[in-house]
Amino acid sequence: MALNLESSNVATRENRIGSITGYIGTLSDLANQSGCGTLKGCSRCFSQSSTCLSSCALGQLSAIRDVAIIHHGPAGCSVASAGAYYLDKVMAKKRGITNNTVYVGTDMNEKDTIFGSTEALGKIILEVNKRYSPKAIFVTSSCATGIIGEDIDSVVDEVREEIDVPIAAVHCEGFKSRIWATGFDISDHAVLSSIVQPPKQKRNTINFKNFYESARTEIIEIFKNFDLEPVFLYCNSSVEELSHISESLATTCICGTLGNYLGNGLEEKYGVPYVRTINPLGVAGFETWLREIGKVTDRSEKVEKYIEEQRAVYIPKIEEIKKELKGLKAVLGMGPGYTFEVSRVLNELGIEVVWALAWHYDKKYENGDVPPSMEYLLEHDVDFETSVADQQNYEVMNILNKYQPDLYLSRHPGSTVWAIKNGTPAVYVADEYMIFGYKHTLEFAQSVLDSIHNRSFEKNLARRVKLPYTDWWYQQNVDEFLENRR
Amino acid sequence: MAKLLDKQRYKCAMGAMQTVQAITRAIPVLHSGPGCAQKLSDSIGSSGYFSPNIFPCTSINEKDVVFGGVKKLETTIENALKVIDADLYVVLTGCIPEIVGDDTGEVVSQFEDADKPVIYASTAGFKGNNYKGHEQVIDAIIDQYLKKSDEKQKGLVNIWADVPYQDLFWLGNIRELEKLVTELGLTPNTIFGYNRGIENINRIPKAEFNLLVSPWVSVGNMKKMEKKLGIPYLHYPTLPVGAFETSRFLREVGKFAGVAEEKIENIINEHEDYYYYLIERYADLFLETRVMSKQFSVVADAQYALGITKFLVNDLGLVPAKQFVADDTPKVFQEQIKAEFEKLNYGLKADVSFETDGYKIHNEIREHDYHGYPLILGSYYEKELTEELFGHYLNISWPVQDKVVLDDFYVGYTGGIRLIEDIYSVAVQRWN
Numbered sequence: 001m002a003l004n005l006e007s008s009n010v011a012t013r014e015n016r017i018g019s020i021t022g023y024i025g026t027l028s029d030l031a032n033q034s035g036c037g038t039l040k041g042c043s044r045c046f047s048q049s050s051t052c053l054s055s056c057a058l059g060q061l062s063a064i065r066d067v068a069i070i071h072h073g074p075a076g077c078s079v080a081s082a083g084a085y086y087l088d089k090v091m092a093k094k095r096g097i098t099n100n101t102v103y104v105g106t107d108m109n110e111k112d113t114i115f116g117s118t119e120a121l122g123k124i125i126l127e128v129n130k131r132y133s134p135k136a137i138f139v140t141s142s143c144a145t146g147i148i149g150e151d152i153d154s155v156v157d158e159v160r161e162e163i164d165v166p167i168a169a170v171h172c173e174g175f176k177s178r179i180w181a182t183g184f185d186i187s188d189h190a191v192l193s194s195i196v197q198p199p200k201q202k203r204n205t206i207n208f209k210n211f212y213e214s215a216r217t218e219i220i221e222i223f224k225n226f227d228l229e230p231v232f233l234y235c236n237s238s239v240e241e242l243s244h245i246s247e248s249l250a251t252t253c254i255c256g257t258l259g260n261y262l263g264n265g266l267e268e269k270y271g272v273p274y275v276r277t278i279n280p281l282g283v284a285g286f287e288t289w290l291r292e293i294g295k296v297t298d299r300s301e302k303v304e305k306y307i308e309e310q311r312a313v314y315i316p317k318i319e320e321i322k323k324e325l326k327g328l329k330a331v332l333g334m335g336p337g338y339t340f341e342v343s344r345v346l347n348e349l350g351i352e353v354v355w356a357l358a359w360h361y362d363k364k365y366e367n368g369d370v371p372p373s374m375e376y377l378l379e380h381d382v383d384f385e386t387s388v389a390d391q392q393n394y395e396v397m398n399i400l401n402k403y404q405p406d407l408y409l410s411r412h413p414g415s416t417v418w419a420i421k422n423g424t425p426a427v428y429v430a431d432e433y434m435i436f437g438y439k440h441t442l443e444f445a446q447s448v449l450d451s452i453h454n455r456s457f458e459k460n461l462a463r464r465v466k467l468p469y470t471d472w473w474y475q476q477n478v479d480e481f482l483e484n485r486r
Numbered sequence: 487m488a489k490l491l492d493k494q495r496y497k498c499a500m501g502a503m504q505t506v507q508a509i510t511r512a513i514p515v516l517h518s519g520p521g522c523a524q525k526l527s528d529s530i531g532s533s534g535y536f537s538p539n540i541f542p543c544t545s546i547n548e549k550d551v552v553f554g555g556v557k558k559l560e561t562t563i564e565n566a567l568k569v570i571d572a573d574l575y576v577v578l579t580g581c582i583p584e585i586v587g588d589d590t591g592e593v594v595s596q597f598e599d600a601d602k603p604v605i606y607a608s609t610a611g612f613k614g615n616n617y618k619g620h621e622q623v624i625d626a627i628i629d630q631y632l633k634k635s636d637e638k639q640k641g642l643v644n645i646w647a648d649v650p651y652q653d654l655f656w657l658g659n660i661r662e663l664e665k666l667v668t669e670l671g672l673t674p675n676t677i678f679g680y681n682r683g684i685e686n687i688n689r690i691p692k693a694e695f696n697l698l699v700s701p702w703v704s705v706g707n708m709k710k711m712e713k714k715l716g717i718p719y720l721h722y723p724t725l726p727v728g729a730f731e732t733s734r735f736l737r738e739v740g741k742f743a744g745v746a747e748e749k750i751e752n753i754i755n756e757h758e759d760y761y762y763y764l765i766e767r768y769a770d771l772f773l774e775t776r777v778m779s780k781q782f783s784v785v786a787d788a789q790y791a792l793g794i795t796k797f798l799v800n801d802l803g804l805v806p807a808k809q810f811v812a813d814d815t816p817k818v819f820q821e822q823i824k825a826e827f828e829k830l831n832y833g834l835k836a837d838v839s840f841e842t843d844g845y846k847i848h849n850e851i852r853e854h855d856y857h858g859y860p861l862i863l864g865s866y867y868e869k870e871l872t873e874e875l876f877g878h879y880l881n882i883s884w885p886v887q888d889k890v891v892l893d894d895f896y897v898g899y900t901g902g903i904r905l906i907e908d909i910y911s912v913a914v915q916r917w918n
Binding site: 045046047048049050051052053054055072073074075076077078079080081082083085086089102104105106107108109110111112113117120121124127128131142143144147148174175176177178180390391393394412413414415417418465466468469470472473481 | 487488489490491492493494496497498499500501513516519520521522523524525526527529532533535536537538539540541542543544545546547548550551558561562565566568569570571572580581582585586610611612613614615616814842845866867869870884885887
């Protein structure tokens with residue numbers, strides 16, 4: 001990709017890497033079409049709410065320790081500050097550190113939409129700086145400020161000399177992209193352009209992009225075997241730590257959607273290799289990923305030794321539990337960084353994927369390749385019905401009603417409840433490490449079993465509730481509202 | 487003008503999607519960017535018959551910003567009517583269509599003959615916060631759906647209280663208000679929560695009067711209904727929490743409705759007997775808790791700041807330190823709310839600050855001498871602050887992370903007891 005750190009604007013995923021949010025077909029067709037350049041996303045003439053890219057962008061940035069986020073817009077845009085406050089406090093407490101990040105809004109009103117409020121914004125930035133002495137400041141826009149043309153770049157430039165920490169304008173207009181993951185790119189861009197410094201010395205570290213570092217201690221222990229030290233990003237990262245990530249031996253990420261902008265950016269700008277294998281979920285994923293890390297950091301021997309030891313412990317147990325999972329049918333709906341990875345793990349465990357929904361699809365990664373998770377499935381002759389839908393719940397319900405699978409897997413808040421109301425057991429794969437490595441693959445398999453062994457909760461609820469969709473909708477094809485469908 | 491919103495305690499007008507959601511089988515249809523519903527929802531009982539992730543939404547993109555989104559709104563409403571089984575469709579407009587000038591009213595008017603009612607409310611985020619948005623939705627129902635009724639149902643009274651979901655206890659509170667009004671021999675009518683919905687909305691015009699229990703929210707709605715539907719209203723500004731205020735509430739409502747005094751006093755006596763049976767048994771705990779000073783602060787919307795201050799002073803004999811109203815109360819209501827804070831037993835007056843800047847609120851709390859361990863009732867933002875002051879903390883206002891409430895409530899005699907249980911459940915964990 002061509003990284004332009006001079007501009008504060010990031011092109012959307014749609015424009016940069018041809019990402020789409022509307023498609024129905026099969027995995028092989030999706031790959032073929034995207035490979036030969038004929039894939040065109042469809043839009044919908046009816047849709048349900050999805051997610052705002054600013055939640056992804058600012059969720060990432062506000063997890064950095066001791067920074068300030070100034071969200072210029074009406075109070076609804078900055079409402080995420082309440083959740084960020086809570087998360088920062090509990091995540092820091094878990095680590096035994098403190099995080100004094102502040103996330104404020106500007107409570108923009110009607111007058112501001114007519115007369116503008118850049119002057120007030122400038123004062124707010126200076127006041128926040130005075131109150132909290134943050135280690136970095138991110139000033140972000142919203143739909144309203146974007147449309148009326150508030151020039152936040154100029155405001156930031158004007159106050160820059162009065163502020164002695166990194167400060168960046170972050171463009172977060174929600175209408176820019178239907179792909180909320182664009183927000184991850186926006187946050188990476190802000191970090192790369194304002195905080196990361198050119199390398200001074202190489203370190204034995206590996207950048208590890210993740211969400212909430214739940215497997216932190218465990219991964220630190222694993223990497224000790226290879227004399228590598230992981231640096232987890234961005235939750236609980238300090239600005240000082242971030243300024244040095246260009247000095248790491250490599251970058252890896254638990255979710256390709258989350259990390260590819262940063263990974264590719266660090267590679268392009270500072271030559272830090274980005275590990276682009278399938279992700280460390282399931283057995284094949286974990287081993288392929290570890291081997292690649294061994295390769296790029298010149299530690300293959302140590303990695304092979306570790307794999308051999310761990311296989312002896314876990315593979316027999318995983319083989320044992322597979323016997324109980326065989327023949328189960330699953331539908332899953334996740335971001336593309338997980339859908340095709342989890343599909344692989346389900347296949348590994350003997351669970352048949354009957355339909356996989358990805359909330360969006362990146363035709364190409366930043367380096368131009370087809371996503372590795374998909375390539376892997378097709379190379380192994382795994383194919384299934386696939387659709388791309390930005391969390392369109394009515395499509396999910398139509399599919400669940402038609403296929404009545406044994407389980408539904410998802411990882412977005414508010415999604416599991418709809419499956420269980422359909423009477424389908426749901427597994428919430430929210431923790432990004434839920435299927436990480438041998439140990440968690442085994443635990444995941446056990447969770448799936450536990451979920452289907454006691455179906456009381458979903459059966460009780462499904463028996464008592466009425467679903468909000470009409471019979472008419474259940475009789476339609478899933479692609480009813482896709483425009484220009486084939 | 488734009489201001490520093492530090493530790494924000496409200497959402498924007500579009501947050502009124504939760505007001506719509508609280509009306510059973512009413513669905514918001516959002517004319518907005520794709521992520522407004524997700525942002526404005528919390529996991530506090532929002533996965534009901536409808537949930538925010540299934541609210542139809544035009545998911546405005548860059549093209550719509552340039553060319554307008556009316557066509558998309560049209561297909562969204564049209565298909566929402568086909569796909570979703572609801573009784574009332576409420577189109578809520580966000581920032582984008584209101585800035586670019588989409589004529590939402592015109593689009594909605596095309597659905598006048600639809601099988602189900604479709605109305606719209608202007609809830610652009612910059613128009614105000616979710617307290618205002620709540621009023622906008624009720625106004626839309628009055629203006630676009632309700633018609634004046636010549637027929638009145640004897641004893642029927644519409645009850646209105648604060649904002650669903652923004653108020654953690656909204657469901658339990660309104661049910662308890664209904665119970666109290668029922669005891670007076672009246673028939674309550676409310677539109678929010680279980681088993682309430684379009685039928686209750688249809689009944690609104692037949693009521694003899696509207697009862698508003700809120701310091702300021704919905705006063706405008708009451709005036710509108712008085713004018714358009716000819717329904718008089720009684721505005722009771724204090725959320726009645728505990729015996730003192732609830733008895734006062736019953737007397738005032740009873741008097742307004744023409745209920746015999748003796749009947750009201752009998753009801754009150756029966757409740758107070760039980761209330762003080764409980765208090766008597768636990769009075770030693772209240773008096774002998776070694777870790778609580780007599781002073782307290784509430785940081786909440788006007789409703790809880792006022793209701794809880796009156797309860798703690800008039801029922802429990804505590805002394806108010808400064809109280810903070812953080813809901814951006816419109817200036818026109820501030821004087822009369824302030825006056826309410828000054829009507830406390832023994833001539834006590836609570837100093838109240840209308841302040842939305844959490845930094846200033848926290849500094850004032852830090853600087854006040856509570857003469858011991860303070861009791862702070864507020865939002866999640868006050869948790870760490872109270873720990874710093876070695877005080878007792880209870881999460882009673884938004885944002886809420888420290889409490890899960892399904893149908894608990896603080897209203898009435900029982901509600902007062904529940905609040906005492908919550909406060910002393912915190913206090914008994916410490917010893918001095």
